[in-house]
Structure formats: C-alpha cells, structure tokens
Amino acid sequence: MSVLDSIIEGVREDLAARRLPLVQIHKRMEQTAPALDAHEFLSRDEMNVIAEVKRSSPSKGVLASITDPAALAEQYQEAGAAAVSVLTERRRFGGSLEDLDAVRKRVSIPVLRKDFMVDEYQFLEARAHGADIVLLIVAALSKSQLRDFYDLATELGMASLIEVHTAQELEGAMDIEPRIIGVNSRNLKTLDVDSAAFADLIPRIPSDVIRVAESGIATRSDVEFAQKAGATAILVGESLVKSGDPISAMQELIGRR
Numbered sequence: 001m002s003v004l005d006s007i008i009e010g011v012r013e014d015l016a017a018r019r020l021p022l023v024q025i026h027k028r029m030e031q032t033a034p035a036l037d038a039h040e041f042l043s044r045d046e047m048n049v050i051a052e053v054k055r056s057s058p059s060k061g062v063l064a065s066i067t068d069p070a071a072l073a074e075q076y077q078e079a080g081a082a083a084v085s086v087l088t089e090r091r092r093f094g095g096s097l098e099d100l101d102a103v104r105k106r107v108s109i110p111v112l113r114k115d116f117m118v119d120e121y122q123f124l125e126a127r128a129h130g131a132d133i134v135l136l137i138v139a140a141l142s143k144s145q146l147r148d149f150y151d152l153a154t155e156l157g158m159a160s161l162i163e164v165h166t167a168q169e170l171e172g173a174m175d176i177e178p179r180i181i182g183v184n185s186r187n188l189k190t191l192d193v194d195s196a197a198f199a200d201l202i203p204r205i206p207s208d209v210i211r212v213a214e215s216g217i218a219t220r221s222d223v224e225f226a227q228k229a230g231a232t233a234i235l236v237g238e239s240l241v242k243s244g245d246p247i248s249a250m251q252e253l254i255g256r257r
C-alpha cells in the first residue's frame, strides 16, 4: 500500500466519525458567506504565493508548534500572500476544520482547504467551513471522480486546484479544462521530492491556466527555478512555518528583500 493509500484510509475513517446529517451540513453551508473568486486573486501579474498553515508532514513529523493558526495566516496576508492554504488532514498533517474556521475568520484573501478529497461530503463540509478553494489530487481519484468533484466544487462556488505529479496525470487532468493546475514536486506515493517535475510539467500547461509550483520551495532561487518553468504561483508550507519570521521569509521568496 502506498503512503497515499494509507493516508486516504485514515481520512475515510475520520470522515465516518464526524459526518453530520446532510440537512445539517446544508444548513451550515447556507449560513456561510459565498466563496471569494480565487481565480481573480491568483491572477495578479506577479508571483502569487499560496502560503500554507502546516503543522506536521508525513515525511518530517512535527514542523512547528503553531499555537495560533489565524495569527500565522494574518501574517501571510500582511506579507502579500494571494491565498492561504490550511491543511485539515489530522493524522499525518495535524490539521483540523477548527484551523480552517480560525483562519477563515481572520483573513480576507481566499482560503484553500488542503485535504485528501475522496467523498462528496467533504466538499459540502469545505464550503460550510468557508473554503474558497479545494484541492483535487489526480493521483487519488478516478477519472469520473475527478470530473464529478470538479463539477461539484464549481457548483458550490469554489475553485479547484488540480494537482498532478506526472505527465500522464497532467494529460488526464486537461480533459476537465481546469483553470488552476498545481504541479507537486513531491510524489505522494513515496514522499520523494524532485523539482525536475516543475521544469518537466509546467511548460506543458496552457498559458491561460494558473500554474502553481508546489512543495519543496525554500529559497529565492527555488522560486526563480519555478518561475522560469512558467509557474505563476507557488504553494509553500514548510519553509514558511519553520522560518520563525514568516513575513520576511515570504518577502525573501518573492524577492522583495
């Protein structure tokens, strides 16, 4: 069983334990402000940063003790982030819907619910907790799930970040004509990181698509490498949460320092 498979198994178990009746989640969704237009926020004519609230990772364990995720997100916003990503997977990433709620309350930029989305209910839940963007991991979904979930997210007013790691996944993803594609330099089946994926895959993505370079970005030269490949956005977690000073770390990445 790959790492991805075992993460998804845990996600399904946790979901079964917290699932609310549909009427309840619908009610909560109706009481939530409509989603922000993430495409607009992520299309600025500069490197758009999606800054991540990430407590732990399966490869490195605890990254930082984040006592106030909302305060961290606020710092990201202050430093010029285009969006904030909040991990909600509990077992491997230490995240929660409470983290998502806290961040949503505090920032005015779009919020990405970062989780392993494998069940329709999670989309209702994401919206009910104020998410503007959801992650769809091509490696974790069948072709029909990818399409159905993309359509569902769109219906709920949310943008989808379609994540790929191989040329084959990218090809499959193009069929749904996504507006945002992320190239993850980390292979979720083995957790190995190889930034060659940026140079290999990002140039194959049409230029009217928002192109996000994901994972392993820690220095200004990492950002320049992704930019050269054609990335219009970067998704950064570890290096920001570990920096101790997320504002200057972000400014350093985007070359404002």
Ligand SMILES: O=P(O)(O)OC[C@@H](O)[C@@H](O)c1c[nH]c2ccccc12
Binding pocket: 052, 054, 114, 115, 137, 163, 184, 214, 215, 216, 217, 235, 236, 237, 238, 239
């Ligand atoms: O912490 P990093 O190396 O900067 O990576 C951030 C982000 O790309 C990573 O958290 C991520 C990308 N795709 C995912 C899918 C699930 C969980 C996590 C992820």
